[in-house]
Amino acid sequence: MKRIEALGVLAGLTERHPVVVTCAATSRELASVRDRDNHLYLLDAMGLVGSVATGLALSVDPSAPKVVGIEGDGSLLMNPNVLPTGGYLAPSNLLLVLLDNGVYGSTGALPTYSARIDLERLAAAAGWTTRRADTPDGLRAAFGELLTVTGPAFLYARIEEGNAQGIEKLLIDPVTITGRFTRWLREVHAVSGADA
Amino acid sequence: MTYAQAVADGIWAAGTARVGYIPSVTVAPIVTALIASDGGADGSSPRVTPLSREEEAIGVLGAVAFTGRLGAVVMQDNGFGNALTALTTFTLSYHLPLLVFANTRGGLGEYNSMIHSISQPMPAVLRAVGLPVIELDRRSGPEDWHDTVREAGTHAVMTYRPVVVLGSFWNTDGKVA
Ligand SMILES: [Mg+2]
Numbered sequence: 001m002k003r004i005e006a007l008g009v010l011a012g013l014t015e016r017h018p019v020v021v022t023c024a025a026t027s028r029e030l031a032s033v034r035d036r037d038n039h040l041y042l043l044d045a046m047g048l049v050g051s052v053a054t055g056l057a058l059s060v061d062p063s064a065p066k067v068v069g070i071e072g073d074g075s076l077l078m079n080p081n082v083l084p085t086g087g088y089l090a091p092s093n094l095l096l097v098l099l100d101n102g103v104y105g106s107t108g109a110l111p112t113y114s115a116r117i118d119l120e121r122l123a124a125a126a127g128w129t130t131r132r133a134d135t136p137d138g139l140r141a142a143f144g145e146l147l148t149v150t151g152p153a154f155l156y157a158r159i160e161e162g163n164a165q166g167i168e169k170l171l172i173d174p175v176t177i178t179g180r181f182t183r184w185l186r187e188v189h190a191v192s193g194a195d196a
Numbered sequence: 197m198t199y200a201q202a203v204a205d206g207i208w209a210a211g212t213a214r215v216g217y218i219p220s221v222t223v224a225p226i227v228t229a230l231i232a233s234d235g236g237a238d239g240s241s242p243r244v245t246p247l248s249r250e251e252e253a254i255g256v257l258g259a260v261a262f263t264g265r266l267g268a269v270v271m272q273d274n275g276f277g278n279a280l281t282a283l284t285t286f287t288l289s290y291h292l293p294l295l296v297f298a299n300t301r302g303g304l305g306e307y308n309s310m311i312h313s314i315s316q317p318m319p320a321v322l323r324a325v326g327l328p329v330i331e332l333d334r335r336s337g338p339e340d341w342h343d344t345v346r347e348a349g350t351h352a353v354m355t356y357r358p359v360v361v362l363g364s365f366w367n368t369d370g371k372v373a
Contacts (some may be wrong), residue, residue, distance in 0.1 A: 026227065031353055040262070042286070043285075044285035044286075044289070044290075045255070045281060045282055045283075045285045045286045047251075048251075048252075048254075048255040048282055048286055050255075051251075051252040051254075051255025051256045051259075052255045052256070052258070052259045052286070053259075054255075054256050054259075055255060055256035055257060055258065055259030055260055055267065056212075056259045056262060056263070057258045057259075058214065058256070059213070059214065059259065059262070059263045059267075060263055079252060081248045081249050081251075081252050082252065083253055084248065085247060085248055085256070086245075089245055107223060115275075154225040174290045174291075175289070175290060175291045177290065178262070178290045178292065181262060182262050182263075182264065182288075185262060185263060186264065
């Protein structure tokens with residue numbers, strides 16, 4: 001499964017979910033497949049997807065669809081605290097999808113630890129309910145199963161190395177992402193600061 | 197009112213929805229006060245929870261702003277080195293209000309022989325990356341600390357960015373280190 005195929009599947013499954021997406025090729029490829037207001041692209045800050053998704057999951061109305069994070073193996077390994085923190089705080093509505101291609105795909109394809117360190121087992125040890133997939137159908141099925149879980153859920157998706165070619169860079173001012181994502185949350189899920 | 201209680205009350209008075217903390221002996225009484233006022237015990241409550249590192253604290257609590265509310269981080273100033281990338285490329289760049297209260301180390305009352313290496317330049321480092329920094333010390337009382345922390349939170353919301361309050365506990369009723 002190529003990353004862009006996995007992202008195509010995820011785009012189809014997450015129309016009503018808040019989606020936090022890791023930087024560079026992953027954000028860019030997701031935006032090329034489908035660019036929607038519910039996508040919170042993190043244009044830098046490697047490793048922060050899980051933390052931001054955890055904070056969102058703790059803050060949105062629990063009746064809203066699960067907060068979905070889309071993270072890479074290299075990025076998760078830059079802030080592996082995401083796993084114990086998510087397991088400890090245990091938001092009921094958090095689903096982290098890890099797209100593992102075994103390399104830092106946006107930074108010269110240098111290898112990550114993932115050939116020797118099982119990131120799914122690391123998540124499971126930290127208290128996440130996990131599933132594994134390596135095909136588009138498997139990804140769809142695992143995503144569906146994890147939607148029924150109450151508590152932090154971790155979908156380990158093995159993908160091929162390599163980035164899709166001819167994809168445009170996301171050269172947008174981050175504040176415009178904040179504006180549209182915040183408006184989407186407010187309008188679609190009635191999340192407001194009225195009680196602040 | 198103790199200084200620690202003043203900071204805790206000021207954080208809630210700012211309208212803070214959720215607090216994350218990274219432990220230090222100096223902020224422990226603040227954390228204890230926050231948790232007690234939120235109906236918790238043993239280091240956590242519904243709206244006050246521990247985190248393992250400052251960088252993730254900026255991610256977790258900065259994200260609260262997407263829901264139109266304010267998050268706060270309570271920490272020690274020697275952890276800002278872990279948090280600068282997140283503070284700049286996430287909260288500053290995405291225009292997210294966030295209230296950060298940090299106790300200072302490395303100054304008067306310090307016993308540690310190396311912590312000043314990170315703590316002493318920190319106000320200048322934070323200002324160099326464009327973060328507003330408000331400094332508190334023994335020269336004002338708990339009422340002033342309370343009002344300053346509360347207003348710093350309001351200022352963060354008004355200006356759509358993180359605001360840092362640095363508190364030196366030397367010669368207050370608190371513990372420096
Ligand atoms: Mg990778």
